[in-house]
Amino acid sequence: MSPENPFVPYLATVKNVVTLTPDIKLLGLELDDPTVRDNFSYKAGQFAVLSAFGVGEAPFCLASVSHPKGELEFAVRRIGTVTSSLQELEPEAAVGVRGPFGNCFPLDDNKGQNIFIIGGGIGMAPLRPVINTILRNRDDYGHLLIINGARTPQDLVFQAEFDIWASSPRTQLELTVDRGHDGWKGRVALVPAVIAELNPSPENTVAITCGPPIMIRFTLQELRKLGFQDNQIITTLEMKMKCGLGKCARCNVGDMYVCKDGPVFTCEQISKFIEQF
Amino acid sequence: MTQTISRRNLLSWLGRLLEERLLIAPTHTTGPILFQPVSKIEDIVLDFDNTALSAKEWFFPATETLFWAETTDGRTELVPATVEREAVVFGIRPCDAKGLALVDKAFLAEPADTLYQQHRDKAVLVGLSCRKASPQCFCTSMGTAPNDPTHVDILLTEVEEDYIVQIVTEKGKALLPDNLLLESKVVPPPPPSPPVVSAEGIEEVMRQAFDSPYWSRLADRCVHCNLCAYVCPTCYCFDIRDYESKGKIERVRSWESCQSPGFTRQAGGYNPRASKGARLRQRFYHKLLYFPEDFGAIACAGCGRCVQVCPVNIDIREVIADIQTIGGRNVP
Amino acid sequence: MAVGYQPRIVGFLCNWCSYAGADLAGTSRISYPANIRVIRLPCSGRVDPMLIVKSFELGADGVLVSGCHPGECHYLEGNYHARRRFALLRSLLDYLGIEKERFQVEWVSASEGKRFSEVVSSFTGELARLGPRREA
């Protein structure tokens, strides 16, 4: 964050643009100022506010694992004016980055536990750094079960990394789609149905989920049916934001600011929110 | 012993300030009385209840450029906006000054909004005590008073032809030369006493009343314009978007209110707070519960402007009284 | 008239008649002032009043809407609706301080290349006489 004015972004340059799905691209950015780059460290679950100069700003979760020399990666789904503009950027284009903001997934506390990751569509973006952090410290964690759902097979996100994930030790990757097509041999089922089918034990397990609100609602139902307690289920919320700094009170759900007190919350916390999300 | 300044000396002092600083004071427009930059001392209005918009608009303007960005042969350069001119805001009522103090709690909290900070640092607040309360005022119930000097640099209180002068801060002291002041034994007139709205324990009662049908019934008549938020000295929600012309980019911040339809609508169309009742409830919850929880004070200065301008008479004093009743604290 | 002042005209031309007419003017070597920036739309009925007000707001000195002669509209009644809309808009803009002469509506068919160039020339002359809209 620029020390003077928190609304003025750091300048960054687009290094590479990878098309993940028909409407999602992975942007790899490099912060221009080396000193900023060195101490721009973040954890899985944190987000940054990207500037599409000429259009505006919007918050995006950091999809990469923090590394001083590494690029900042953001999965951007074409959905509005800022995302469309970001998607049209070519390498070497200038963007603005404000952040890192928000809290992070409590991966340190989850050490020794089994991790059950449930992602839907672009919801995989905040979960990707969780998976990669676990895989880099594989022995610290128990069994890793990943369900990655999407509308159609071509909408599955981070397909290039499926083999790495699936072949990692004590790791199980389950893909599912709402609507398959003739070439698709995998599972065709809604994510909550897959949860019921896999029936993982809640014993010493934490469930981390992110996806469209409709999926989250039914995923929570299934998890509770399996015996998962609300403090064993963690999700990350998405709200319209304008500052990202806990200042403009735009992203509040009840008395909680998603940008400052979140975006990561346990379902126990969410159930105590005065306002329904 | 109180210090006073004659009306003539006051106006000549303001005349001198006019040369070196931006002097903002209540002036007549073809519409209501508003805080405007003054070009001639005669334009200053000294006898008014309150301006249509609070002085907040000169610290958190309705529209402001945050920074410019220019790309010249591949290199982009950001030029943050800065506040150049020193300013004097003359004629600010204590409730507006209290409003600014409340906005300070949010905008100057770490990490401080440096642009707002510059506006605040570069301005001297010359307050003017109220001689009579408007029917909608209730400042004494919100932790301030018609003659409360706490949040201004100098407070003037009119008494016959002169003004009692209370120098409150160093900034005020540096601005007002002593030779203009006279020692006097005049006693300040008793301040007006607006009706009391009992808001003690409102936070606890609000926490209980969240799911009460009161809010959706209140929202029946609300038309959901942005009026109450825009005239309010303590509302500080905003929208940010860019302007681009001929390669030069300008990031602009403008007022927005929690009542506007798209306030929480995300780009994909999902809107967690879509219903009218929920949006109107958000206004009162932010002022009477969330802000007090975060910053320890009700986000209201009791100026009564929202009560005055609301097209359908949504009266925050009535809402507070109703909620106290619902919460079983039926204060007589 | 400020020396060197070149009025800027935004021209909304209907694709079937006026745009073709302008094209004909070009192909038959009939010149017309370059002050007009042509925007092609399917029909004069498609010209949203917002396009016109926005053009003036962005600094146009004059706006021309040109479509098929009434009765010849490719979509049968587009220009009838346009005629009503712009008759009203013109008086509102005049009331608000944008002179009537700055907003012209002309019917130019696909075969009237010459007429199109005359329309643009006279409009440019008229605007030059009026001078810039605002000493912006």
Next chain:
Amino acid sequence: MELIAVEKPASYPDKERGERLNQQLRDKAKELLERGAVECVIGYERATDGSSARPFFVYQPEEVDRLIFDQTCTHNLVKYLLNKKDKTTAVVVKPCDSRALNLLLNEKQIQRDKVFIVGVVCPGIVETGWNQVSQTLQGRCQRCRQHTPLVYDFLVGEPPAEEAPPAEAYADVAEIEAKPLAERQTFWDEQSKRCIRCYACRQVCPGCYCSECFVEQLQPPWVGIKIAPPENNMWQTIRAFHLAGRCSGCNECERVCPMDIPLSLLNRKLEKEVWELFEFQAGLSAETVPPFATFKKEETLGIGE
């Protein structure tokens, strides 16, 4: 709940008749609610200043006693019907409000069978301040030629025997038209400079019900977010134009503007032009086709002769 002390408010020009009509209104509302004919009655109740009125939504028969009608009932309640589309609702309607009702019926925004119209013979609405009730009629009422609603299911009050001759309808508009160009530009610049884009004028207007107003559209951003003149001019101009041939003259937009911008000067200029060009006045009936939805082949309207 007595928050602030007020003296008794002035109600009807002739108090005794006013009380009788108010009782007639309350009885009708009670009957409709008790019979379950309507889910809600939208009317007026006393505001917190103790003398003016505010909209009031009655759901229970015992609440009808708070219903009032007098010369301070200025709001146009018709727009609220757009939030009650699926429920049968009764609404208190003044003559100018009834024209807005015809507009919404004509534009298929509400269904006639879902609305029970309680028409009120209008004594004219007076200018009010906070806790002050003047005796001067509002501008629209001085110009009003229609003291009985055009459409109603139940009428409170008797049509007046003779109607006071209305004030000249467009004197102030003509005054602006007569100004030289530079003066007109300064006048409107002065007004649009003060607009703070609170959109109260849009939110109270029965004719403004787009799900996403052009001002909020981002693709393309017709109007930028700057609350400043160029954008304000665009907003004022297009808002008025979108109401051409649709505005029923209830003048609520001008009343609610916090910056005292004379909005009816825009709406009534268009009202005058629409009458002169198309001989059409908004809201006189729910059936007549509005001016922009039709045309006459032979008319030239001074275009492209």
